[in-house]
Amino acid sequence: MDTLQDRTFQAFSRLMHEAIGVHFTAAKKPLVASRLAPRIQKLGLGGYEDYLALISGHTAGDAGDGATGGEFQMAVDLLTTNETYFFREPAHYTLIEQEITRTKPLSLAVWSAASSFGDEAYSTAMLLADLQLRGTLGSDWRVLGTDISDRVLRSAIEAVYPEDRLRNVTPERLRRHCLRGSGEAAGMVQVHPKLRERVRFGQLNLCQPIEDIGPFDIVLLRNVLIYFDAATKSAVVDRVLTQLRPGGLFFIGTAEGRVACTTPLQPIAPGAFRKT
Known part of the structure; x- marks a missing residue:
């Protein structure tokens, strides 16, 4: 060729x-x-x-x-489609845990805005389920994952992954939230149905107007802005932030730097911001 x-x-x-x-x-x-x-x-x-x-x-x-x-x-x-795995950039999940422990909300809504194969959405759901079990979070919580790729969304709904993708998941979480494959499915893991029920997925183009799908308390827009030029980055971030509550947490990839946008944001850690 x-x-x-x-x-x-x-x-x-x-x-x-x-x-x-x-x-x-x-x-x-x-x-x-x-x-x-x-x-x-x-x-x-x-x-x-x-x-x-x-x-x-x-x-x-x-x-x-x-x-x-x-x-x-x-x-x-x-x-x-880029590489993804469970609990990528773990410092962000620590921040989420600290925020929930501090505020002890009865309900919580999280949006994984570039969810790819679902690793990020299910990682977040694992954390929230554990916080609910601990009594730190109420039972009314949900996670939405969106992506432009229909193929990766279908895979996310099935929630079957090679074990290596869950290398950052603790053994305790694996036992609570996952089912290990056997026979021909050896080396594969499926997220437990009880956790999958908490996560829903839908197709969404971040470069087009977003319908009212929020409001959310936490929005993750990580490791996708690298694909956009400066003007598109700013427009996408402002568009996504319309769905985040004031005071809510916003995450981008730690290597993506601060994005110029018109929505007021308070930096709290690398790749982590609070909407003011």
Whole structure:
């Protein structure tokens, strides 16, 4: 297969930016090429330009309106799905635990706004279930996970993971909240149905208007802003923060730095803020 030409890469980049806000710099060209090549070969296409022509017939609405099929959605999945695992950036979960221990709320709503395969949403649910068991949190709590990728959302609902993805989960939590596979499913873990009942998932494009899905007490928008340019980052953060209660906690990836936005935020730790 021919190499990915600069003009074709730029066309891919424009298409993704217009549709879902994702910005690919020139440094991302090898990543785009490597992630799309197997799919292009599987479809029997001549190369990157043929694939670009195939997905260019789609619009931003195809990705944001919940379409379950279409090659454009497949391209989105291939180009935006990154590594994830349970209790990633554990200091954030410590902050959540400290906040709940301090306030002892009777109810709590959490939004995992870029939930990918569900690792973050279920990690949060594990923590909240344990705090409820401890008597620190009331029984009225819920977690919402959203993502633009229909494929990862279907996987999140099934909640089946390789054991390595749960390497940061304590043995006690594994026993309480997970079921280990056996036989052909050895090495796999499924989140317990009782915990899955507390978590729901839905498709959402952060670069389009967000319906009133809140308000939330905690919002996690971690490790997704890296895909956006500066203007899109600011717009996405402001849009997401409309769903967070004043005084609520907001988290981004610790390596993503503070994002310029118009919503007043008080920094409380790396990647952690309070809406003022």
